[in-house]
Amino acid sequence: MKLRKLYLTNNLCYMTGKKHTPKGVMVHSTGANNPRLSRYVGPDDGMLGPNPYNNHWNQPTPGGRKVCPHAFIGKLKDGSIATYQTLPWDMAGWHSGSGSLGLARNANNTGYIGFEICEDGLADPVYFSLVYREAVELAAYLCALYDIRPVRPYLIDHSEGHFLGIASNHADVMHWFPRHGKSMDSFRADVEAEMAKFTDRELLKAVARISDIVPGGIDVLMWSGSNKEWKAKYVDTLLLKIANALE
Ligand SMILES: [Zn+2]
Incomplete structure:
Protein backbone atom coordinates (compact mmCIF):
# COMPACT_ATOMS: atom_id res chain seq x y z
CA MET A 1 0.00 0.00 0.00
CA THR A 199 2.22 -8.56 14.68
CA ASP A 200 2.74 -5.56 16.97
CA ARG A 201 -0.49 -3.59 17.13
CA GLU A 202 0.71 -1.44 20.01
CA LEU A 203 3.57 -0.21 17.85
CA LEU A 204 1.21 0.25 14.89
CA LYS A 205 -1.09 2.47 16.95
CA ALA A 206 1.84 4.49 18.33
CA VAL A 207 3.30 5.04 14.87
CA ALA A 208 -0.12 6.06 13.50
CA ARG A 209 -0.41 8.67 16.26
CA ILE A 210 2.98 10.11 15.35
CA SER A 211 1.99 10.14 11.68
CA ASP A 212 -1.08 12.22 12.59
CA ILE A 213 1.02 15.05 14.04
CA VAL A 214 3.79 15.12 11.42
CA PRO A 215 2.95 17.22 8.33
CA GLY A 216 2.51 14.86 5.38
CA GLY A 217 2.59 11.88 7.73
CA ILE A 218 5.25 9.18 7.97
CA ASP A 219 5.44 5.67 6.48
CA VAL A 220 3.29 3.88 9.05
CA LEU A 221 3.71 0.44 7.53
CA MET A 222 7.50 0.64 7.50
CA TRP A 223 7.81 2.16 10.97
CA SER A 224 5.46 -0.43 12.48
CA GLY A 225 7.09 -3.28 10.55
CA SER A 226 10.06 -5.47 11.34
CA ASN A 227 12.65 -4.11 8.86
CA LYS A 228 15.18 -2.88 11.43
CA GLU A 229 17.74 -2.01 8.77
CA TRP A 230 15.31 0.40 7.07
CA LYS A 231 14.36 1.92 10.43
CA ALA A 232 18.00 2.43 11.42
CA LYS A 233 18.60 4.24 8.16
CA TYR A 234 15.74 6.71 8.60
CA VAL A 235 15.50 7.18 12.37
CA ASP A 236 17.40 10.51 12.35
CA THR A 237 15.06 11.91 9.68
CA LEU A 238 12.11 10.74 11.74
CA LEU A 239 13.35 12.45 14.90
CA LEU A 240 13.85 15.74 13.03
CA LYS A 241 10.33 15.49 11.59
CA ILE A 242 8.85 14.88 15.04
CA ALA A 243 10.82 17.76 16.57
CA ASN A 244 9.66 20.12 13.81
CA ALA A 245 6.06 19.02 14.32
CA LEU A 246 6.31 19.86 18.04
CA GLU A 247 7.38 23.45 17.44
ZN1 LIG B 1 -20.87 4.02 -2.24
Whole structure:
Protein backbone atom coordinates (compact mmCIF):
# COMPACT_ATOMS: atom_id res chain seq x y z
CA MET A 1 0.00 0.00 0.00
CA LYS A 2 1.22 3.44 -0.90
CA LEU A 3 -0.57 5.58 1.71
CA ARG A 4 -0.42 9.34 1.38
CA LYS A 5 -2.34 12.11 3.09
CA LEU A 6 -4.13 15.14 1.68
CA TYR A 7 -7.00 16.25 3.88
CA LEU A 8 -9.91 17.88 2.04
CA THR A 9 -9.87 20.86 4.38
CA ASN A 10 -12.21 22.96 2.20
CA ASN A 11 -14.88 20.26 2.14
CA LEU A 12 -17.88 21.08 4.35
CA CYS A 13 -17.54 17.66 5.99
CA TYR A 14 -14.00 18.46 7.17
CA MET A 15 -15.03 21.96 8.23
CA THR A 16 -17.91 20.50 10.26
CA GLY A 17 -15.31 18.31 11.93
CA LYS A 18 -17.60 15.94 13.81
CA LYS A 19 -15.61 13.27 15.67
CA HIS A 20 -16.41 9.58 15.78
CA THR A 21 -14.87 6.39 17.13
CA PRO A 22 -14.09 4.05 14.21
CA LYS A 23 -16.06 0.82 14.60
CA GLY A 24 -16.38 -0.37 11.02
CA VAL A 25 -15.13 0.02 7.46
CA MET A 26 -17.32 0.54 4.38
CA VAL A 27 -15.89 -0.08 0.91
CA HIS A 28 -17.16 2.06 -1.98
CA SER A 29 -16.37 2.65 -5.62
CA THR A 30 -16.95 5.93 -7.37
CA GLY A 31 -19.55 4.92 -9.98
CA ALA A 32 -17.84 6.91 -12.73
CA ASN A 33 -15.21 5.90 -15.27
CA ASN A 34 -12.20 7.90 -14.12
CA PRO A 35 -9.40 6.00 -12.36
CA ARG A 36 -7.34 9.14 -11.70
CA LEU A 37 -7.05 10.31 -8.11
CA SER A 38 -6.73 13.92 -9.34
CA ARG A 39 -10.44 13.81 -10.28
CA TYR A 40 -11.26 13.71 -6.54
CA VAL A 41 -8.16 14.70 -4.58
CA GLY A 42 -6.49 18.08 -4.94
CA PRO A 43 -4.86 20.45 -5.32
CA ASP A 44 -1.97 18.76 -7.13
CA ASP A 45 0.81 17.80 -4.74
CA GLY A 46 3.17 16.97 -7.59
CA MET A 47 2.25 13.27 -7.60
CA LEU A 48 -1.48 13.49 -8.24
CA GLY A 49 -1.20 15.52 -11.40
CA PRO A 50 -3.36 18.51 -12.36
CA ASN A 51 -7.14 18.58 -12.47
CA PRO A 52 -7.92 20.78 -15.51
CA TYR A 53 -11.56 21.22 -14.45
CA ASN A 54 -10.69 22.02 -10.81
CA ASN A 55 -13.65 19.83 -9.80
CA HIS A 56 -11.85 17.77 -7.13
CA TRP A 57 -13.58 17.31 -3.80
CA ASN A 58 -11.50 19.83 -1.83
CA GLN A 59 -14.43 22.26 -1.99
CA PRO A 60 -17.46 22.65 0.30
CA THR A 61 -20.01 20.61 -1.68
CA PRO A 62 -18.51 18.81 -4.73
CA GLY A 63 -21.01 18.86 -7.57
CA GLY A 64 -23.49 20.41 -5.13
CA ARG A 65 -23.48 17.28 -2.93
CA LYS A 66 -22.51 16.78 0.70
CA VAL A 67 -19.93 14.04 0.16
CA CYS A 68 -16.52 13.22 1.63
CA PRO A 69 -15.02 9.77 2.20
CA HIS A 70 -11.95 9.08 4.36
CA ALA A 71 -9.78 7.93 1.46
CA PHE A 72 -9.55 7.30 -2.27
CA ILE A 73 -7.67 4.54 -4.11
CA GLY A 74 -6.73 5.21 -7.73
CA LYS A 75 -4.01 6.24 -10.15
CA LEU A 76 -1.32 8.85 -9.67
CA LYS A 77 -0.20 10.87 -12.68
CA ASP A 78 2.58 8.34 -13.38
CA GLY A 79 -0.07 5.59 -13.64
CA SER A 80 0.87 3.81 -10.40
CA ILE A 81 -1.73 3.03 -7.70
CA ALA A 82 -1.91 4.90 -4.39
CA THR A 83 -4.21 5.52 -1.46
CA TYR A 84 -4.89 9.10 -0.38
CA GLN A 85 -6.29 9.66 3.09
CA THR A 86 -8.66 12.63 2.77
CA LEU A 87 -10.13 12.87 6.31
CA PRO A 88 -8.73 11.99 9.73
CA TRP A 89 -9.91 8.45 10.44
CA ASP A 90 -11.53 9.62 13.68
CA MET A 91 -13.64 12.28 11.94
CA ALA A 92 -17.14 11.34 10.76
CA GLY A 93 -17.27 11.13 6.96
CA TRP A 94 -20.08 11.66 4.47
CA HIS A 95 -20.04 8.53 2.34
CA SER A 96 -23.04 6.35 3.09
CA GLY A 97 -26.20 8.46 2.78
CA SER A 98 -29.06 7.08 4.87
CA GLY A 99 -30.77 3.70 4.84
CA SER A 100 -34.11 2.38 6.03
CA LEU A 101 -33.09 2.60 9.71
CA GLY A 102 -32.81 6.40 9.43
CA LEU A 103 -30.24 9.13 9.91
CA ALA A 104 -29.08 8.28 13.43
CA ARG A 105 -28.28 4.68 12.47
CA ASN A 106 -26.53 5.35 9.15
CA ALA A 107 -22.91 4.34 8.73
CA ASN A 108 -21.70 7.96 8.76
CA ASN A 109 -23.10 8.40 12.26
CA THR A 110 -22.09 5.05 13.71
CA GLY A 111 -18.34 5.06 13.24
CA TYR A 112 -17.77 3.62 9.76
CA ILE A 113 -14.63 4.69 7.94
CA GLY A 114 -15.56 4.85 4.25
CA PHE A 115 -13.13 4.70 1.35
CA GLU A 116 -13.71 4.97 -2.40
CA ILE A 117 -12.00 2.96 -5.12
CA CYS A 118 -11.84 4.99 -8.35
CA GLU A 119 -13.59 3.04 -11.08
CA ASP A 120 -12.31 2.56 -14.61
CA GLY A 121 -14.52 0.94 -17.25
CA LEU A 122 -14.81 -2.08 -14.82
CA ALA A 123 -13.54 -4.58 -17.42
CA ASP A 124 -9.73 -4.29 -17.07
CA PRO A 125 -8.40 -7.20 -14.96
CA VAL A 126 -4.99 -5.55 -14.43
CA TYR A 127 -6.37 -2.33 -12.96
CA PHE A 128 -8.86 -4.32 -10.89
CA SER A 129 -6.24 -6.62 -9.37
CA LEU A 130 -4.07 -3.63 -8.41
CA VAL A 131 -6.82 -1.60 -6.72
CA TYR A 132 -8.32 -4.73 -5.11
CA ARG A 133 -4.92 -5.50 -3.54
CA GLU A 134 -4.54 -1.88 -2.39
CA ALA A 135 -8.05 -2.00 -0.86
CA VAL A 136 -7.24 -5.26 0.99
CA GLU A 137 -4.12 -3.66 2.48
CA LEU A 138 -5.92 -0.46 3.45
CA ALA A 139 -8.81 -2.32 5.08
CA ALA A 140 -6.40 -4.64 6.93
CA TYR A 141 -4.46 -1.62 8.21
CA LEU A 142 -7.63 0.12 9.44
CA CYS A 143 -9.03 -3.04 11.03
CA ALA A 144 -5.73 -3.63 12.86
CA LEU A 145 -5.44 0.00 13.90
CA TYR A 146 -8.93 0.16 15.40
CA ASP A 147 -9.40 -3.48 16.44
CA ILE A 148 -12.23 -3.95 13.93
CA ARG A 149 -13.10 -7.57 13.12
CA PRO A 150 -13.03 -8.15 9.35
CA VAL A 151 -16.51 -9.71 9.33
CA ARG A 152 -20.01 -8.56 8.49
CA PRO A 153 -21.39 -6.09 9.62
CA TYR A 154 -18.09 -4.37 10.57
CA LEU A 155 -16.36 -4.72 7.21
CA ILE A 156 -18.93 -4.28 4.45
CA ASP A 157 -19.48 -2.58 1.12
CA HIS A 158 -22.08 0.08 0.35
CA SER A 159 -24.54 -2.45 -1.12
CA GLU A 160 -24.41 -4.54 2.06
CA GLY A 161 -24.86 -1.34 4.08
CA HIS A 162 -28.06 -0.68 2.15
CA PHE A 163 -29.24 -4.23 2.82
CA LEU A 164 -28.54 -3.70 6.55
CA GLY A 165 -30.53 -0.43 6.50
CA ILE A 166 -27.53 1.81 7.27
CA ALA A 167 -26.74 3.21 3.79
CA SER A 168 -28.44 4.57 0.69
CA ASN A 169 -29.44 2.35 -2.22
CA HIS A 170 -26.16 1.96 -4.13
CA ALA A 171 -24.74 -1.15 -5.79
CA ASP A 172 -21.03 -0.56 -5.10
CA VAL A 173 -18.83 -2.57 -4.99
CA MET A 174 -20.75 -5.75 -5.84
CA HIS A 175 -21.55 -4.49 -9.36
CA TRP A 176 -17.77 -4.70 -9.99
CA PHE A 177 -15.96 -7.30 -7.82
CA PRO A 178 -17.85 -10.36 -9.21
CA ARG A 179 -16.81 -9.44 -12.76
CA HIS A 180 -13.28 -10.36 -11.64
CA GLY A 181 -14.13 -13.41 -9.54
CA LYS A 182 -14.20 -11.56 -6.21
CA SER A 183 -16.91 -10.86 -3.64
CA MET A 184 -17.10 -9.13 -0.28
CA ASP A 185 -16.68 -12.57 1.34
CA SER A 186 -13.41 -13.14 -0.52
CA PHE A 187 -12.42 -9.57 0.32
CA ARG A 188 -13.02 -10.15 4.04
CA ALA A 189 -11.02 -13.40 3.91
CA ASP A 190 -8.15 -11.62 2.15
CA VAL A 191 -8.24 -8.80 4.73
CA GLU A 192 -8.13 -11.27 7.60
CA ALA A 193 -5.09 -12.98 6.08
CA GLU A 194 -3.41 -9.61 5.53
CA MET A 195 -4.03 -8.58 9.15
CA ALA A 196 -1.76 -11.39 10.34
CA LYS A 197 1.16 -9.21 9.17
CA PHE A 198 0.46 -6.67 11.91
CA THR A 199 2.22 -8.56 14.68
CA ASP A 200 2.74 -5.56 16.97
CA ARG A 201 -0.49 -3.59 17.13
CA GLU A 202 0.71 -1.44 20.01
CA LEU A 203 3.57 -0.21 17.85
CA LEU A 204 1.21 0.25 14.89
CA LYS A 205 -1.09 2.47 16.95
CA ALA A 206 1.84 4.49 18.33
CA VAL A 207 3.30 5.04 14.87
CA ALA A 208 -0.12 6.06 13.50
CA ARG A 209 -0.41 8.67 16.26
CA ILE A 210 2.98 10.11 15.35
CA SER A 211 1.99 10.14 11.68
CA ASP A 212 -1.08 12.22 12.59
CA ILE A 213 1.02 15.05 14.04
CA VAL A 214 3.79 15.12 11.42
CA PRO A 215 2.95 17.22 8.33
CA GLY A 216 2.51 14.86 5.38
CA GLY A 217 2.59 11.88 7.73
CA ILE A 218 5.25 9.18 7.97
CA ASP A 219 5.44 5.67 6.48
CA VAL A 220 3.29 3.88 9.05
CA LEU A 221 3.71 0.44 7.53
CA MET A 222 7.50 0.64 7.50
CA TRP A 223 7.81 2.16 10.97
CA SER A 224 5.46 -0.43 12.48
CA GLY A 225 7.09 -3.28 10.55
CA SER A 226 10.06 -5.47 11.34
CA ASN A 227 12.65 -4.11 8.86
CA LYS A 228 15.18 -2.88 11.43
CA GLU A 229 17.74 -2.01 8.77
CA TRP A 230 15.31 0.40 7.07
CA LYS A 231 14.36 1.92 10.43
CA ALA A 232 18.00 2.43 11.42
CA LYS A 233 18.60 4.24 8.16
CA TYR A 234 15.74 6.71 8.60
CA VAL A 235 15.50 7.18 12.37
CA ASP A 236 17.40 10.51 12.35
CA THR A 237 15.06 11.91 9.68
CA LEU A 238 12.11 10.74 11.74
CA LEU A 239 13.35 12.45 14.90
CA LEU A 240 13.85 15.74 13.03
CA LYS A 241 10.33 15.49 11.59
CA ILE A 242 8.85 14.88 15.04
CA ALA A 243 10.82 17.76 16.57
CA ASN A 244 9.66 20.12 13.81
CA ALA A 245 6.06 19.02 14.32
CA LEU A 246 6.31 19.86 18.04
CA GLU A 247 7.38 23.45 17.44
ZN1 LIG B 1 -20.87 4.02 -2.24
